[in-house]
Amino acid sequence: MSLDRRHFLQLAAAVNAATLLGVDTAPAQTASTPEGAAAPELRFGPATAFDFELLKKMARERAGRPYEPPPRPDPDIVKQIDYDAHGKLRYRLESALWGDGGGAFPISFQHVGMYFPKTVRMNVVENGQAREVLYTPDVFLGGPDHVARKLPAQPSAFAGFWVHEASRNPNWKRLEPWATFLGASYFRAVGELGQVGLSARGVALGPGTANPEEFPDFTEFWFEPAAAEGEPLIVNALLDGPSIAGAYRFLLRRTKGVVMEIEASLNLRKPVDRLGIAPLTSMFWFSETVKPTAVDWRPEIHDSDGLAMWTGQGEHIWRPLNNPSRIMVSSFMDQSPRGYGLCQRDRVFDHYQDGVRYQLRPSAWVEPIGDWGRGVIQLTEIPTDDEIHDNIVAMWVPAEPATAGASFDLKYKLHWLADEPYPSSLARCTGTRLGNGGQPGQPRPKGVRKFMVEFKGDKLAKLPFGVKPEPVLWASRGSFSYIYTEAVPDDIPGHWRAQFDLTVDGSDPVELRCYLRNGDQVLSETWLYQYHPF
Incomplete structure (x- = not known):
């Protein structure tokens, strides 16, 4: 998932601004230890009992208390870890979790920096016991003079993590990671065409409303190893923000793309103007439909070109995306939806002429598990004048009011593929x-x-x-x-x-x-x- 500055700034805009919805991750910050140097070993904290029921209880209890933001290491130092400095903090892959066995898919960690200033705690779970992965500066390259070395000793300076290809592959250290969680509650995966593009979020709170949007954080993760490549890597996550606390369980499967089975239990501290379940965020600047004269030399620029919907009554709908002159919110009422997704249908290189390969961007499809009841699939389109701003949000908004004290429990699958997983026979x-x-x-x-x-x-x-x-x-x-x-x-x-x-x-x-x-x-x-x- 080694991406350029444009993609790095997309996510930075999302994490640091309430009006922009970035999705792309930082450039890959993983590397092999220099030849002849000993790879530092990961250190772990004491064991404590853990399972998903305990995590849900933790989230409920946290929602009943005043919000406490996640720790931020010394801001004067962290703000000096800019794009270039962050790129030098490459994780030593010899120190990856499960890099030498114990789980099919190694995990490497990402460092805090100017654009990702909040710390995230990491834990590994085995036999019902969780042990925290303790932060040590020597698992990151960068040299003794790097500004990050000035940070005082602390439990964590991790900001997120990558999931790598199976360790049995001798080239796994050279291959792009297939899933990443970095910044607020953003996460993304590689599609079957080998590219990344749009992102998903744990939850969306108030996009497109008159009030500033709230971006809660995944503040702690618990990893359960995949015993084999065909088995899921399990990632448990604690979500926390001023208005919400929640527990998530992700079953990540590496298929021809990536399929995630997600269970979420959400608890509201405060009322929310617009609660978005299973939100997807993407970028749409212009396409062949409407393009300002000579705004750019390329024919089209977008990570997704439409919203696809499969309604509870069986209708298949295609809604091309717009870059409007003002924020537009479109709501599509439904009962028990069968699925929706932000898709990239145009796969012709000549329609883009761009080396970042927009024609290979993945489509992401939300497949509800169980009956989601009444609500709306809501599409928010935000004006943009550049490709660095992700300006599209698609999500499910339940009919039930999102009042203080309310709880929402749901399950769904998230497919990162080239197309919808269940295409219609219709034209x-x-x-x-x-x-x-x-x-x-x-x-x-x-x-x-x-x-x-x-x-x-x-x-x-x-x-x-x-x-x-x-x-x-x-x-x-x-x-x-x-x-x-x-x-x-x-x-x-x-x-x-x-x-x-x-x-x-x-x-x-x-x-x-x-x-x-x-x-x-x-x-x-x-x-x-x-x-x-x-």
Whole structure:
């Protein structure tokens, strides 16, 4: 997960600002011990009893007490550990937890610094007994003159951790980590295309509201080893913040991507304006749909290009993302949702032309376990003028009020893959394009916008010759004209587009809906779009 300064600053913005939602991690800070030097051994504290039930009890009790923020080592020293200084604090992989056995997947730790100033305690669990991993400066490279060496002795100066590929692989020290937890309650994983991109969070408190968003922290972790590569690595976590305390249990499985089974028990100290369950955060600057003239030389820049939803009633929905001029919050009511995710569907390099490989970014899909009841899938889109700011949040907001003293218990799976884990057989939306309305060779009327919505799939490919799919349209306001469908002239079977003009007055957003059918047969997923007249 060795990423450049741009990705480092994305997460730094999230951790340090309440209005930006960064997700990317710091550059990889792991390294081998220099030849001839002895690798320092990890030191551990005394053993104490531990299991997830005890952790849930701990979180409930903590929620009943006033909030105490996690310790911060000497701020005058920590603020000197900037991007460059943090990059020199590389963890010695010979000192990785389970690097020489005892668990299939080694774990290395990350140091506090200017952008990650809060300490996180680390523990290893074996046979129901937990022992703290004690911080020692010599497990980090950087030299005796590094500013971090000025920190006084303390239980922890860890800020997060990496999960590495299986130690039986002789090259595991050279391979990218496949999961990381670093900063507030952010975590992320590698998708099946070998890239990282968007992130998840333990919880989201108030994104897109009038009040500043709150970012609680994972303040302590407990690791239970994976006995073999096919078995899960278990990570238990304590979440704490001014308004909430919670217990988490992550079962991390390394598959063709990564699958996480997550159990969370949340307890509110204070009322929360908007409680976001299973939140995903990503970056969307611009795409082929709407791009300001000459804003950047690249055709598209985004980590995700749409929100996919599978409703409790079985409808498959695709909502392309926007970079709006003001914060926009869209709510999609549902009962017992089957899943949702922020996805990167456009996989063509020529559409990005960027060496950071946006075309390989993972899609992340939330699969509820059990009945989540009533609520809304909520999408928050925040204006951005650069790719360093993650400006998209998708989450589940329960219908139950998030009042002080309330508790929420839930389970879900989080799939980090190239696509949705349970794709529909319906044709999928593959493009949304806007242009001036009206007809070629005629004066273009004001207030009219032309839409071209592309769909592709087997159900369209199997239409009898001469049969055109029918577009079914709806708009929250305005009127349609010049409505028709046609096969996209690229000789790809089942590739069709719906074309229509929308006439609308004013600048308020317009909600649009479209799908294709043939008689009573639904042929495509449902395209939703929020159009901002301009």
